[in-house]
Amino acid sequence: SLGEVQTVMGLLHYLVEWDWEGAGRHFAEAVRLSPGYEFGHYWYGAWLSGMNRPEEGAQQARLLLDADPLSSGMLWCAALRMWHAGRRLEARDLMDRALRVEPPVPWAFAHMALFLAVDEPKDVARSVELWGEFAQRLGYPSPERTEPVARALAGDSSARAEALAVLDDLVAKTVLTRSHLLFEYAVVASEDVVFDLLDEAVRNHSCLLY
Secondary structure (H helix, E strand, O other): OOHHHHHHHHHHHHHHHOOOHHHHHHHHHHHHOOOHHHHHHHHHHHHHHOOEEEEHHHHHHHEEEEOOOOOHHHHHHHHHHHOOOOHHHHHHHHHHHHHHOOOOHHHHHHHHHHHHHHOOOOOOOHHHHHHHHHHHHOOOOOOHHHHHHHHOOOHHHHHHHEEEEHHHHHHHHHOOHHHHHHHHHHHOOOOHHHHHHHHHHHHOOOOOOO
16 A cells, blocks of 8 residues: 555654655655554554654554554553553553463563563562563573563662563563663663663664664
8 A cells, every 4th residue: 555655654764764854744644644653643642752752752642542452562552552552541541452462472561571670569479470481482591581671670670680681581581672771771780781782872873663
């Protein structure tokens, strides 16, 4: 469809050229031409959130769910858009629904764990469980080791050093890169490490808001 073509063009600008303005034009045209095309709303919503327009990103999430209300990946994406817009309880509900759809998108485990660790009401025990499930689904050989990550995200400063070691081990032993875990590194690592990670992500064109 024409919307698919515009979405692909937007992705080229967004992911390859880092031309934010050009990407936004193509994504907006994609949802105008094909309002029922879920990936158009997916990427336009991500772009809007990244451009600090979270309420508009949340609106794209609603349109996304109108187009595809039963996909774990789309529920996950919509949950992120709501979270960025400050709609934390709605984000939790959507992420919980994403986890209940088979097969659940693996990142839903990590992001639900994040929500439960940083937002009130916190549920650190459940966050620990979800981090372990996320690591297991990625083939990490020691998913039980991820407990300090959830504790550190929840504000336990004594867990930060161990959490940092776990994050480095996850990157070494799974498909994850440090750019995938920028938020987690930002919480547990030193300022110098975080700035190095951001510089690495920018150089590799891998620092994006999904």
